[in-house]
Amino acid sequence: GQHLITAIADLMFGFKTTSWELGRQRSVIELDTPSMTAEQIEALERSVNEKIRERVPVTVRELAADDPEVETVRSRGLPDDHTGPVRVVSIEGIDSNMCCGTHVSNLSDLQVIKLLGTEKGKKNKTNLVFLAGNRVLKSIEQSHTTEKALTSLLKNGPGDHVEAVKRLQSSVKLLQKNNLNLLRDIAVLIARDFKSKPVQSELFVLHRKEGDSEFMNIIANEIGTEETLLFLTVGDEKAAGLFLLAGPVEAVENLGPRVAELLGGKGAGKQGRFQGKATKMSQRGEVQALLQEFISHQSPEA
Numbered sequence: 001g002q003h004l005i006t007a008i009a010d011l012m013f014g015f016k017t018t019s020w021e022l023g024r025q026r027s028v029i030e031l032d033t034p035s036m037t038a039e040q041i042e043a044l045e046r047s048v049n050e051k052i053r054e055r056v057p058v059t060v061r062e063l064a065a066d067d068p069e070v071e072t073v074r075s076r077g078l079p080d081d082h083t084g085p086v087r088v089v090s091i092e093g094i095d096s097n098m099c100c101g102t103h104v105s106n107l108s109d110l111q112v113i114k115l116l117g118t119e120k121g122k123k124n125k126t127n128l129v130f131l132a133g134n135r136v137l138k139s140i141e142q143s144h145t146t147e148k149a150l151t152s153l154l155k156n157g158p159g160d161h162v163e164a165v166k167r168l169q170s171s172v173k174l175l176q177k178n179n180l181n182l183l184r185d186i187a188v189l190i191a192r193d194f195k196s197k198p199v200q201s202e203l204f205v206l207h208r209k210e211g212d213s214e215f216m217n218i219i220a221n222e223i224g225t226e227e228t229l230l231f232l233t234v235g236d237e238k239a240a241g242l243f244l245l246a247g248p249v250e251a252v253e254n255l256g257p258r259v260a261e262l263l264g265g266k267g268a269g270k271q272g273r274f275q276g277k278a279t280k281m282s283q284r285g286e287v288q289a290l291l292q293e294f295i296s297h298q299s300p301e302a
Helices: 002-013 040-053 068-072 136-153 160-194 213-223 251-260 282-298
Strands: 018-020 027-031 057-064 086-091 097-098 115-118 127-133 203-208 228-236 240-246 266-270 273-279
Touching: 002 027, 002 040, 002 086, 002 097, 002 115, 002 127, 018 057, 027 136, 040 115, 068 086, 097 213, 115 136, 127 136, 136 160, 136 251, 160 203, 203 213, 203 282, 213 240, 213 273, 228 273, 228 282, 240 251, 251 266, 251 282
Parallel strands: 203 228
Antiparallel strands: 018 027, 027 127, 057 086, 086 097, 115 127, 228 240, 240 273, 266 273
């Protein structure tokens, strides 16, 4: 399949193949051209499949290394230490190429070739992605399975899948925006409720599963951290999440790394705030005990 695409791309457009890769699911040919148009890809695919339908013979010959015909065969050249005959694979009337791999007896054995499009290659080149033979059938089967699953989930036909997904994306964006606004309002209300109490605790602890970093920072900003030590967490209560320790600079610098260690996470901070990711949110109780002990040792009565 690669030999055929390479030969026809050269014959039709003068695009030379500089390398190629046989992938596990799809293969790629690197062409010495900065780009290919959709029309060129379509014409190339049509041409290679015409050759397959024509059952063009493929022959394998071995030539002596000094045979003049060797010079006419497409190749990268023979290694300096090469000895023995040169194996040449020919697609009748289309291409002759040095190759040591196995080959079909005629192009019809390839069944079909599908060009999936192009990707930007290195050094101003283009990567042409293709499937051949049974890989085309497997790809269709996978696509059909996915299509059936989407039809069931989206409750509409394949022709409407894209529009349905676009509508879902728009709905999700709107919900996320509304959720963010609500979280901001909740953060402000939580802080105001704390500050409205006649006697404010020196330690404020809060966990909210659906919160985020902004949610925690709004609370810290609203409450103020000059006198209050805040330990805020968001995320799954028993798995991973985010944490924020805020308060007097010296206390946070002292406690921040120890809090991160207890939570099985990492963090960094400055100016009275230490925040990061945690993997053991179930350890929040131990952190709270640590902070409570710290405060009790700092109080004038102690």
